[in-house]
Amino acid sequence: MRTELAGKAVLVTGGASGIGLACVRAFREEGARVGVIDRTPGDGVEVADVTDDAALASAVATVAGRLGGLDVVVACAGISGPVGKPVAETTAAEVAAVLAVNVTGQFLLVKHALPHLGDGGAVVLLGSDSAFTAAPGMVPYCASKGAVVAMTRALAVEVPGIRVNCVCPSVVDTPMARGDLGDVLDDPAFPVQQAADVARQVLYLASPASRPVNGQALLADFGMSARSAFPA
């Protein structure tokens, strides 16, 4: 498949680590010009917190100015929040913090990127399989990713000329997942994807190769959610 991303101007948030970093590398391999926003400083990273409206607006304008506009925006900045904590012990502040980064942060990114995105632009948000299936101890995260899927559809119908889709991967071996699951990922009893796997899904949704695909959630979970309870 030809991605036709060579020369395109791409903005990736959360590009200092994990899936975002893999996306930065994958877009560069396709010949795209990539700008990065992250709260963690790094080589070529425009430092901003996606929950800080003014700082994010300024960082998006800086990256778009440097690249001469934007063709693609990828929202990888995200947090997992209090994974493994029962509802009874989870505070309102913890829920608010997860929603602020995973939902409001992605909303603000799209809002500030829109003036720089031309017709035919593509936005890829980071959802998760947690929008569709759940494990105990992840209520705030699951709620945030369900919101990303709904926001993807809402943005897709609101913004003519710009496609908005999201990827919804199952567990990916990144610093975030290592922080939550630890050594389990050294020899997992469940399928695990690499950040580069997700980057390829993002490339597809960012590319004109997916031209008719809009407002969709690409659930990539090795078929785990497809299994019915039927005993066969």
Ligand SMILES: NC(=O)c1ccc[n+]([C@@H]2O[C@H](COP(=O)([O-])OP(=O)(O)OC[C@H]3O[C@@H](n4cnc5c(N)ncnc54)[C@H](O)[C@@H]3O)[C@@H](O)[C@H]2O)c1
């Ligand atoms: N790792 C998984 O298993 C998995 C599965 C499905 C979806 N996701 C989603 O993929 C995205 C990336 O996750 P990852 O696993 O690569 O995590 P990661 O922790 O490796 O990387 C996340 C990056 O986002 C940045 N970031 C976090 N909060 C920020 C903020 N407020 N402002 C700016 N930057 C911020 C971090 O500095 C980091 O560089 C997240 O939205 C996550 O929910 C991850």
